[in-house]
Amino acid sequence: MEQEQEASSELPQGLRASTAHFVAWVVLACVNVCTYAALSSTGVPAKVWFARQFFDVGQMLAAGLVVAAVVALGERMGRGPRRWLGRLAVAIGASVVGSRVLVDDLSSRASELAPGAWGQLLLWVMIGLIGTSIPMAAWLPRAIERIWWRGGFAFVALSVAVVNHLLLTRNYPGIHLFAGWLAATALGGALCGNRTAAALGRRLAGRPRWLGPAGGAVLVTVGATAVVMPPPSSVWVELFKASGTIFAPFVARAQAAARERTSVVVAASDWYLDRSELPAIVPSKPSLVPSDAIVVLITIDAMRHELLETDEFEKDLGALLALRNQSVYFTQARAPAPATGPSLAAIFSGRFFSQLYWTKKKRGRGRGKYFLEQERRERFTHLLARNQVTTILFAATSGFMNSYGVCGGFVEESRPHREKRTGRAEKLIDAAIARVERDSSGAMFIYMHLMEPHSPYNLAGKWGTPYQRYVREVGIAGREIQRLDRALTKLGLADRLVLMVGADHGEAFGEHNTKYHALTMYEELLWVPLLIRVPGVQPRRVDRRVSLADLGPTILDLMGAPTPATFLGQSLVPYLRGEDVELERPLVAESGRHIQVMYFADGTKAIFDRRQGVREFYDLEADPGELHNLYDDRIPSVTARFDMLQAFFDRHTLVREGYTVPYRP
Numbered sequence: 001m002e003q004e005q006e007a008s009s010e011l012p013q014g015l016r017a018s019t020a021h022f023v024a025w026v027v028l029a030c031v032n033v034c035t036y037a038a039l040s041s042t043g044v045p046a047k048v049w050f051a052r053q054f055f056d057v058g059q060m061l062a063a064g065l066v067v068a069a070v071v072a073l074g075e076r077m078g079r080g081p082r083r084w085l086g087r088l089a090v091a092i093g094a095s096v097v098g099s100r101v102l103v104d105d106l107s108s109r110a111s112e113l114a115p116g117a118w119g120q121l122l123l124w125v126m127i128g129l130i131g132t133s134i135p136m137a138a139w140l141p142r143a144i145e146r147i148w149w150r151g152g153f154a155f156v157a158l159s160v161a162v163v164n165h166l167l168l169t170r171n172y173p174g175i176h177l178f179a180g181w182l183a184a185t186a187l188g189g190a191l192c193g194n195r196t197a198a199a200l201g202r203r204l205a206g207r208p209r210w211l212g213p214a215g216g217a218v219l220v221t222v223g224a225t226a227v228v229m230p231p232p233s234s235v236w237v238e239l240f241k242a243s244g245t246i247f248a249p250f251v252a253r254a255q256a257a258a259r260e261r262t263s264v265v266v267a268a269s270d271w272y273l274d275r276s277e278l279p280a281i282v283p284s285k286p287s288l289v290p291s292d293a294i295v296v297l298i299t300i301d302a303m304r305h306e307l308l309e310t311d312e313f314e315k316d317l318g319a320l321l322a323l324r325n326q327s328v329y330f331t332q333a334r335a336p337a338p339a340t341g342p343s344l345a346a347i348f349s350g351r352f353f354s355q356l357y358w359t360k361k362k363r364g365r366g367r368g369k370y371f372l373e374q375e376r377r378e379r380f381t382h383l384l385a386r387n388q389v390t391t392i393l394f395a396a397t398s399g400f401m402n403s404y405g406v407c408g409g410f411v412e413e414s415r416p417h418r419e420k421r422t423g424r425a426e427k428l429i430d431a432a433i434a435r436v437e438r439d440s441s442g443a444m445f446i447y448m449h450l451m452e453p454h455s456p457y458n459l460a461g462k463w464g465t466p467y468q469r470y471v472r473e474v475g476i477a478g479r480e481i482q483r484l485d486r487a488l489t490k491l492g493l494a495d496r497l498v499l500m501v502g503a504d505h506g507e508a509f510g511e512h513n514t515k516y517h518a519l520t521m522y523e524e525l526l527w528v529p530l531l532i533r534v535p536g537v538q539p540r541r542v543d544r545r546v547s548l549a550d551l552g553p554t555i556l557d558l559m560g561a562p563t564p565a566t567f568l569g570q571s572l573v574p575y576l577r578g579e580d581v582e583l584e585r586p587l588v589a590e591s592g593r594h595i596q597v598m599y600f601a602d603g604t605k606a607i608f609d610r611r612q613g614v615r616e617f618y619d620l621e622a623d624p625g626e627l628h629n630l631y632d633d634r635i636p637s638v639t640a641r642f643d644m645l646q647a648f649f650d651r652h653t654l655v656r657e658g659y660t661v662p663y664r665p
Helices: 008-013 017-039 046-077 080-101 103-113 116-142 147-163 173-191 195-205 211-228 233-241 248-258 314-326 340-349 380-386 424-438 466-490 548-558 636-652
Strands: 294-300 328-334 390-394 412-414 444-450 497-503 527-533 540-547 587-590 595-599 604-609 614-619
Touching: 017 046, 017 147, 017 173, 046 173, 046 211, 046 233, 046 248, 080 103, 080 116, 080 173, 103 116, 103 173, 116 147, 116 173, 147 173, 173 248, 233 248, 233 614, 294 466, 294 548, 314 466, 314 497, 314 527, 340 380, 340 548, 380 390, 380 444, 380 548, 390 424, 424 444, 424 466, 444 466, 466 497, 497 548, 527 548, 540 548, 540 587, 587 636, 595 636, 604 636, 614 636
Parallel strands: 294 444, 294 497, 328 540, 390 412, 390 444
Antiparallel strands: 328 527, 497 527, 587 595, 595 604, 604 614
């Protein structure tokens, strides 16, 4: 934003700075409308589509009015030498805004680059530099008189506005806000002094005098409505799909903070109460496995549910499909989180994200990111070790080691492979085979997480679509698991070997305008395969919804150890016995972005974004793609389910003096 340098008598020769910057925000709103129309998926109801556009455009108009008012004030007060004070004031103001919206986006990166106080200093330097870019974007194009150069600036600004929708989708909202702000400011600077626009303005000035005030009143009303009035949840969902909708995350967060937060009390079962005083759950009898059983749990990174549902991918996934046919196949398993860290933490601790003590790592790899270094409560591996079970971890990366706390509790741990990517699964399997060959006596639990597949999905060749490359990488993991199985069988351990194969989460390939994982809580990220093969147990399909958070209690049950009542999963052993039961514990998931999910027995699913205050409700039987948000706060049966979700997480959220559950992007 730039103060007008010319005297007021000269202003009619060109477009006023305040008007130019308002026009720039209007243009940016038009770009958003067109870009969203081009990128939005089909099937969005017309009223939701138009309401979404109204709120997006209205928020842009509100920003344009505020910017125009600030620039107009600068026109009056910042002429002559004082204009540099105006630029400094704008830089400071932009930096203050950055301190509110950029911290979540930049703090981890700053901590990685510099330790301790230096990381904090670097963070504020980065925010200050980004804030300084705003007045520079206004001043630079105005300092150039040639129309073609100004046109170039305008083209670049419009390009940034479009690209803002395409890069870092559903992530880094503060960066998106500043990218949009920078684009509008640069465009406003390029438009300042434009004589054609000014001539059009003078022609419009010949219209009736009431037209100007009436138009201004309409603009103010639309902008205020879009900022103050909460839209329906279905409209919020559409607003969040486009990252170029730069104000929606912050408006939603402000509206959610303004609403009174009340705890909901639901006494549906003791799962909604404090379970710390309840007795441990004793293992079932008779045991399905020998006392010296070897339980191997392998999670495959980002494995989607449909890969094992049919034989479509037999060429690449033949090894996993063969294991499926030998196992109890849980067709409706759900991950406890859409990202590796929170998901594995829930599997090993029996607790979900908000129930654990996350702190920033202070040194070493992962510095500045949230881990469970100081979470002292026991994982199921601690309980196995207490029951004379040897627990062994083969870590693909350092983040799985005991010191990080995500898994934890292993008596033996090693990181067999330290190169960046190539051949991780092969090295882990080699190490596991060598360890069992060296000593296979006694009960044993072995865990490893295979990083194949992982973007950019090029370990099995760079040809084909991303999804085809992804499937081939899953095939690498499957063949390595098969090699481990055959090696242990060759050692004569088949009657002792329990093999469990699952995934930490799924992977998105464009669904809900996302790629990869961690960003949403839709089924492409939560629905995963789960195979459990137990000697003597007949293979079958189980179509009940279960959670990977049930694996800890299941392993404890199989190995004859009691499960603490504080573990919020239940043993799957009844299904391994051939029974068809409905587990009592609520089936939930939670991400580090404070998005919580609960599934219900009738096939419905509730999603509650606590940070944004947005609710979604889907009928997975009728709408498996989660395209039609059915949330309506006028329907008691729907609000009652959100009460259950809120009551469950409110009851079990960790409360500790000085601790606030962090936002983990």
